[in-house]
Amino acid sequence: MSETIKVDIWSDIACPWCYIGKRKFEAGAERFAAAAGADAPEVVIEYHSYELSPDTPVDFAGSEIDFLATHKGMPAEQVQGMLDNVTGIAASVGLAYDFGSLQHTNTVKAHELLHYAKAHGIQLAAVERLLKAYFVEGAHVGRIEDLADLGAELGLDRADVVRSLTENEYLPAVRADQAQGQAYGINGVPFFVIDGKYGVSGAQDPDTFAQVLQQVWTEDSTPESDAEERTA
Amino acid sequence: MSENTITTEAVVEAEGRPTIELVGQAEAGGCCGGGACGV
Numbered sequence: 001m002s003e004t005i006k007v008d009i010w011s012d013i014a015c016p017w018c019y020i021g022k023r024k025f026e027a028g029a030e031r032f033a034a035a036a037g038a039d040a041p042e043v044v045i046e047y048h049s050y051e052l053s054p055d056t057p058v059d060f061a062g063s064e065i066d067f068l069a070t071h072k073g074m075p076a077e078q079v080q081g082m083l084d085n086v087t088g089i090a091a092s093v094g095l096a097y098d099f100g101s102l103q104h105t106n107t108v109k110a111h112e113l114l115h116y117a118k119a120h121g122i123q124l125a126a127v128e129r130l131l132k133a134y135f136v137e138g139a140h141v142g143r144i145e146d147l148a149d150l151g152a153e154l155g156l157d158r159a160d161v162v163r164s165l166t167e168n169e170y171l172p173a174v175r176a177d178q179a180q181g182q183a184y185g186i187n188g189v190p191f192f193v194i195d196g197k198y199g200v201s202g203a204q205d206p207d208t209f210a211q212v213l214q215q216v217w218t219e220d221s222t223p224e225s226d227a228e229e230r231t232a
Numbered sequence: 233m234s235e236n237t238i239t240t241e242a243v244v245e246a247e248g249r250p251t252i253e254l255v256g257q258a259e260a261g262g263c264c265g266g267g268a269c270g271v
Contacts, residue, residue: 015263052263089261184252188264199252202260212255 004042005216010050010181010191011127013110013141016086016097019131021190021203023093028209032217035210041217046118047127048177049111050189058142060104067104089203090135101138108174110141113151115170116161125154195220 009025011018033040053071060067068079083099090097110130117126129150133139140146144165152158164170184193192200192209195216200208 012263017261017263020261086261188262190262193252197252199254200256201254202256202262204256204260208256208260 008193010048012052013107017203018190028206031210032213049174056106103140105142111174112170115173
């Protein structure tokens with residue numbers, strides 16, 4: 001029986017559904033663990049980089065409405081309605097989105113910071129911190145100095161974060177994630193790959209995540225000879 | 233994956249690609265290039 005289930009998550013900091021999906025996945029993983037009881041396997045999570053809009057300038061001049069209206073070719077009123085809708089869904093999972101203060105930016109340096117944080121064993125904390133900074137606090141997550149401040153909050157060496165981001169130390173790791181995502185055929189996020197076998201696209205209900213974790217655990221717990229007999 | 237536990241939408245399989253089975257509901261919210269699609 002496997003003692004761990006690996007979950008690889010492709011995500012972008014600038015994706016409102018990724019933060020919502022993070023909460024829903026966490027809720028699903030909790031339900032799975034509660035149902036599985038004391039023998040529940042550890043769910044090991046690794047985040048991977050996905051840039052929704054790599055051509056966005058670091059210092060985008062305009063609001064989120066301006067950005068989406070331009071990129072999606074939709075009237076501002078319609079975009080406002082979309083954002084109101086997603087703000088309500090975010091609130092339903094405990095997230096206080098503030099699109100009015102959000103500073104749209106390029107996220108490649110944020111992804112580099114997430115890889116730096118992973119190398120220092122705190123990737124999950126860094127993902128949560130950056131998403132909160134972007135969607136809740138209206139913080140800038142595109143500039144090296146701002147990201148270094150957030151890294152220092154997480155306990156990272158601020159000066160070394162600046163060095164790493166300036167030298168593009170983890171840019172190859174970002175590109176490798178993107179290539180792997182492309183190999184999986186991922187064209188939207190969040191995207192969850194469970195145990196390397198099952199793909200879950202989007203901010204699905206917690207029960208969906210709980211079910212697929214249970215399914216993986218059941219399959220991993222079943223001797224191959226039994227599985228072959230069942231399918232014969 | 234059992235049909236009675238979760239909806240199977242498609243199987244991603246192509247030459248040179250890792251194979252994964254897509255599960256869950258097709259209409260779940262997500263983001264794609266250019267902004268918050270599916271909002």
